[in-house]
Amino acid sequence: MFGEDSPAITVLCGDQPPDGMERIERSATVRYTDDDGLADALTGADVLFVYDFLSTAVPGAWHAADRLSWVHIASAGVDPVIFPGMRDSDVVLTNSRGVFDAPISEYVLGAVLAFAKDFARSLRLQDEARWLHRETERVEGRHAMVMGTGPIGRAIARMLRAAGMRVTGIGRTARTDDPDFGVVHPSTALLSRLPGADYVVAVAPLTEQTKGVFDSRAFAAMKTGARFINVGRGELVVTEDLIAALRANEIAGAALDVFDTEPLPADSPLWRMENVLVSPHMSGDAVGWRSVLVERFAENFDLWRAGRPLQNVVDKNLGYVPSTAA
Structure with a gap:
């Protein structure tokens, strides 16, 4: 004592x-x-x-x-x-x-740019010494929807807006005059708002209400060209449903820093998908x-x-x- x-x-x-x-x-x-x-x-x-x-x-x-x-x-x-x-x-x-606010926001912007500018494929082609000209996407004007409006979500919103993106939020309380998001939709409106997003960023805390919120219904609601980025908690996602959506081309790609099982098992299909970026829970670790x-x-x-x-x-x-x- x-x-x-x-x-x-x-x-x-x-x-x-x-x-x-x-x-x-x-x-x-x-x-x-x-x-x-x-x-x-x-x-x-x-x-x-x-x-x-x-x-x-x-x-x-x-x-x-x-x-x-x-x-x-x-x-x-x-x-x-x-x-x-x-x-x-x-x-x-x-x-x-x-x-972790600033480092994670930089990670998210990096993932957006990696998808838009096809960096992963450029590296694969570089390894093969192949010269293959492609066109890439613009980031400016694209719509990012951020689920989670706490400090990390706000830092992400500010970073993406600085890159010229239109950003809205999904949070506990709806509002139309938010200083970082402009519009915040209630969490109950997630499924109805997903079809309008080019990038969906998950950074919400893990609660009984958010566990498994990104499931087969959510991925089916997204546009086929959308990318999903998870820097929140792995358990926000039903992993099997995400893998199925990626295989079926229901969404165009995913950047994943957190997983429901960590380390990510070596036999997970996510490691080998060309439209998936995997990082080992390090987005905030500057x-x-x-x-x-x-x-x-x-x-x-x-x-x-x-x-x-x-x-x-x-x-x-x-x-x-x-x-x-x-």
């Missing part, structure tokens, strides 16, 4: 403790642990820092959290730490909202991102020690930070 002047912080980090924790170590007892040791490390801990944000160990170790008051996760998505025990507790949950994640936790730790309101407090029922609490 530790006194009030020496709080105990458990850091779930696997076998690689994060750099930059020295300042926190000077004012707290810090316990670094992997999944197997999490339950023991939670006993008597005041704070849990889920640095390994892909870990699914927190629900199974929750019974050992006997004095926990705050959990911080080093990601924007909080689905690994949202479960009944967390929802029903008084423990405050915060995330790393804001760290150089220096790990240090920024620790800095964000440290900033919140200072607020917590001072008894001040924390940044990026998640609504545990919604599964994300409400815009009004940004």
Whole structure:
């Protein structure tokens, strides 16, 4: 048991403790642990820092959290730490909202340009030393629909608009005067709005309402020339339905950074489809991102020690930070 002047912080980090924790170590007892040791490390801990944000160990170790008051996760998505025990507790949950906005928006623009300018085929032809002239598509004037109107979705909207695209949003609340999207349609209107989009970008948080929302009906509703880009959560998509839609040419292509099973299995057809771009959950991971994640936790730790309101407090029922609490 530790006194009030020496709080105990458990850091779930696997076998690689994060750099930059020295300042926190000077004012707290810090316990670094992997999944197997999490339950023991939670006993008597005041704070849990889920640095390994892909870990699914927190629900199974929750019974050992006997004095926990705050959990911080080093990601924007909080689905690994949202479960009944967390929802029903008084423990405050915060995330790393804001760290990944710009890198992910650049990734999305890069995927749009890669499709429009046929870069993947150019690289394949270059490997074959083949000179094959083709015409490419314009990006300016194309319609991108972004599902997810939080900070990352807004950064994507601003980036695509800067490239000359027309952007609309799909969000929880409909509005016609949004500063980044202009028009935001309600999530209930997704299927009716999909036919008008040239690019569909999924960046919504994973909730019971959004899980599997991109299924056979959604892909059938898209125009045959549309491209689908997922930088949100793999579970937003029914993978088998996406593969079937690509094989049937119901949509023209997909850029996928997240998957319902990670790493993506080697036998997945997605690896070998010429109209699919696969990246290993890295769209937001620009150089220096790990240090920024620790800095964000440290900033919140200072607020917590001072008894001040924390940044990026998640609504545990919604599964994300409400815009009004940004």
